[in-house]
Amino acid sequence: MAWDVCIVGGGIMGLSTAVFLKRLDPGLSVCVVEPDPTYAFASTTLAAGGARRLFSRPENIEMSNYSIDFLKRFGAEMAVDGDAPDVGWREEGYLFLVPPAAVAMLEANVRLQESLGVEVVLMDATELKRRYPSMTVDDVGAAELSPRDGWCDPSSVLQGFRRMARTLGVAFVQDRVVGLEETGGRVRRAILQAGEPLVADRFVIAAGAWSAPVAASIGMTLPISPMRRFEHFFDTRTPIEPLPFVKDLARLAFRPEGTGYTGTVVNSDEPRGVNFDPDPTHFEAMVWPALAHRFPAFEATRCIRSWAGLYEVCELDGNPVIGNWRDRHPNVHVIAGFSGHGLMHAPAAGRGIAELVVHGEFRSIDLGRLGYDRVLRNEPYAELGIL
Numbered sequence: 001m002a003w004d005v006c007i008v009g010g011g012i013m014g015l016s017t018a019v020f021l022k023r024l025d026p027g028l029s030v031c032v033v034e035p036d037p038t039y040a041f042a043s044t045t046l047a048a049g050g051a052r053r054l055f056s057r058p059e060n061i062e063m064s065n066y067s068i069d070f071l072k073r074f075g076a077e078m079a080v081d082g083d084a085p086d087v088g089w090r091e092e093g094y095l096f097l098v099p100p101a102a103v104a105m106l107e108a109n110v111r112l113q114e115s116l117g118v119e120v121v122l123m124d125a126t127e128l129k130r131r132y133p134s135m136t137v138d139d140v141g142a143a144e145l146s147p148r149d150g151w152c153d154p155s156s157v158l159q160g161f162r163r164m165a166r167t168l169g170v171a172f173v174q175d176r177v178v179g180l181e182e183t184g185g186r187v188r189r190a191i192l193q194a195g196e197p198l199v200a201d202r203f204v205i206a207a208g209a210w211s212a213p214v215a216a217s218i219g220m221t222l223p224i225s226p227m228r229r230f231e232h233f234f235d236t237r238t239p240i241e242p243l244p245f246v247k248d249l250a251r252l253a254f255r256p257e258g259t260g261y262t263g264t265v266v267n268s269d270e271p272r273g274v275n276f277d278p279d280p281t282h283f284e285a286m287v288w289p290a291l292a293h294r295f296p297a298f299e300a301t302r303c304i305r306s307w308a309g310l311y312e313v314c315e316l317d318g319n320p321v322i323g324n325w326r327d328r329h330p331n332v333h334v335i336a337g338f339s340g341h342g343l344m345h346a347p348a349a350g351r352g353i354a355e356l357v358v359h360g361e362f363r364s365i366d367l368g369r370l371g372y373d374r375v376l377r378n379e380p381y382a383e384l385g386i387l
Contacts, residue, residue, distance in 0.1 A: 003031045005357060006190050006200035008177040008214055009207035010034025012044040012154075012342055013335045015161035016350025017204055022168035024358045031198065032165065033190065035176035039158060041276060043208050044343055046309030048231060048255065048262055049154040050245050051344035052094040053118045053146055056109045056384040057319070060341070061116045062365045063348035064149075070347040071152055078160040080167050085160035091150040092256070093244030096386065097128075097294075100141030102249060105385045110144060121145040134240040134295050151245060151255055154343050161346075173198065177207070179217030180332065187218055187332050202331045202357055209274065209312040211336035220325055223315040223375060224337040225272040230282045233305045235260035238297035249385065252290040260304065265290050266311075266340070276308045311340050317380035322349055323356065323371030333357060334372060 005021060007014045010032040018030050039045045051071055053064040070077060072091075075084035098106045110122050122144055125137040131145075166172070176193040180203060183189070189197040205211050209226035216222070245255040246263075254263020265286040283303040291298035314320060314337030324333045335353045338345060352367045362368065369381055 001199070003171075003198065003200040004028045005030045005202045005204060006198050007032045007204045007206055008190060009205070009210070010037075010162070010172065011039070011042050011206065011208050012158050012161065012346045013208065013338075013350060014204070014206035015158065015165050016346045017206060017335060017353045018165040018170045019161055019168060020351045020354035021357060022165070022170060024354050026168070028358075029171075030169075031171040031173055031200075033173045033175055033177050033192070033198065035174065035193070037172070037174055039155070041310070042158065043310050043312060044154045044158050046231065046307060047154045047340075047343055048253070048264075049151045049343060050094070050253075050255065051151060052149040052245070053113060054094055054096050054109070054120075054144060054149070054386055056112065056386050057381065058112065058116060059365065059367055059370055060319070060345070060383070061113055061118060063345045065117060066351075066365065067345055067347040068149065071157065074152075074157065074160060078164045080163055085156055085163070087152040087156040087160065089150060089152045091148060092242070093145055093147040094149040095244045095246050096144045097140050097246070097248040098142055098385065099139060099249065102385055103141040106142050106144055109384065109386065118146060119148050121147065132241060132243065134297055136294055136296065145244065149245070157343060157346070177214055179214060182218055182329075187329050191217075203333070204353060204357070205332065205334045205336060208336060208342075209310040211312065211334065215334065218329055218332065220329060220332070221375065222321060222334065222336065224321070225313050225315055226274045227270050227272055227311045227313045228275040228308050229264065229266055229270070229311050229340070230279060230306060230308050231262060231264050232283050232287055232303050233257060233260055233262050234283070234301050234303045236297050236302075237300040240295060240297045246294070248294070250290065252287075252294065254291070263287065272313070274310065276310075278306055278308055280306075282306070312337055312342070313339050316375060316378070317382035319370055319381055319383065320345070320349065321370065321372055321375060322352055322367045323373070325372050325376075
């Protein structure tokens, strides 16, 4: 059977793309190839579930504006036969901290965010201490709070997209795409690990941390690497005031979760490669000191559970690749390399790729600067001071 669109990867990006493709053109035949329907090692299901607008590039801010509103109404958007999924959205804000040397940069980011409709509060150290008296602020130059941001249950979002895709008629193939095949100057087949090749008119590479080898099979270089990251669930014996999702430039990131907290310190120097092995020293060596420095109440913290997942790191600039190789393989699109921002941008990014496939252009948000052309030119388009 020949498909109109074959999506390589059934994680959050592949599923979002499939749903928006069918909404834009219900007559399209779409198949999603995913090796693990349990999603045991999917980046989304192992993530913290945060969604924020605190970026410095307009494309990311606009994607967050759309995606966060989409997540807030996710139940209505993904309801099937009156059954609306609950993703547990918690609008408790994001707080971003910077040292004195980065204040001017943060202020510039705030001006751009506000121009795009983001509600933010810029605070100096005195105001920050007044709001969060348990926090150590001696080394903080400024802080930015986005009160309309928050977090949700990433697994529920993924499963909601999957159920809607099935309802819309998307077909699922349980297998792994090991490469694409070009015939007569055009990519026409997806080669599977176990099954017969799939023939399609267009392909979308949405394989997350496994995207680069698929693209390499047709000579398309993607600077995307898998990088192990840890997440921890911990508590503290000393009660502190309610907190938003807290982040700083040293890559401490944590938020409330039930009776405790979930969070991490991301080690950007982690060796690249697929690795889900636990590191029993990570919390005590990296997370606990950062927590205790910022909030002395965490001197008495206790790590209850730890797990590892993968970032699909775009080594060029930390931003995703959303687009196609127009000059050589115009029928192959990429939506990968989100570097930890996948859940918060999945609705907008999936809609964008669907527009590109159906209409040949972005119609809602111009994501052209996040396309594959910048990879070919080796021109990074990085965030400024916000990771």
